Amino acid sequence: xxxxxxxIAILSRALADxxxxxxxxxxxxxxxxxxxxxxxxxxxxxxxxMLYEDADTLAERIRALxxxxxxxxxxxxxxxxxxxxxxxxxxxxxxxxxxxSGYEALLKTLYxxxxxxxxxxxxxxxxxxxxxIDIREKTVxxxxxxxx
Ligand SMILES: [Fe+2]
Numbered sequence: 001x002x003x004x005x006x007x008i009a010i011l012s013r014a015l016a017d018x019x020x021x022x023x024x025x026x027x028x029x030x031x032x033x034x035x036x037x038x039x040x041x042x043x044x045x046x047x048x049x050m051l052y053e054d055a056d057t058l059a060e061r062i063r064a065l066x067x068x069x070x071x072x073x074x075x076x077x078x079x080x081x082x083x084x085x086x087x088x089x090x091x092x093x094x095x096x097x098x099x100x101s102g103y104e105a106l107l108k109t110l111y112x113x114x115x116x117x118x119x120x121x122x123x124x125x126x127x128x129x130x131x132x133i134d135i136r137e138k139t140v141x142x143x144x145x146x147x148x
Contacts, residue, residue, distance in 0.1 A: 107133065
């Protein structure tokens with residue numbers, strides 16, 4: 001299989017989205033204030049850990065395709081569709097809704113990556129991304145359930 005530049009470009013966006021959501025979730029882990037503080041603090045820790053590992057996998061897939069991975073705040077800011085968590089302190093409920101909107105953007109990118117990889121016969125990228133979609137959708141379920 002010959003590496004495809006569109007697949008590499010969308011993988012770079014998936015990496016930027018995943019890293020931005022990682023950082024947003026880590027910030028929630030640090031700053032959450034709620035009667036359920038401890039369980040939210042731990043839930044965010046599990047979630048940012050998975051995002052951090054998956055960002056690494058995406059970056060290394062980009063390298064395996066012969067390109068260089070973006071890795072600075074400036075590069076990520078340019079590429080990401082997930083919004084960064086800046087601005088004033090949020091309630092736990094707001095944090096969860098904000099993270100959910102990030103997951104929505106990330107999942108859109110991951111589905112596009114999956115389809116493009118499939119189109120170009122890049123089954124390895126397809127496999128990596130499909131595994132990550134499964135984990136991200138599970139997290140969406142957990143975050144949604146925490147709001148009810
Ligand atoms: Fe911590």
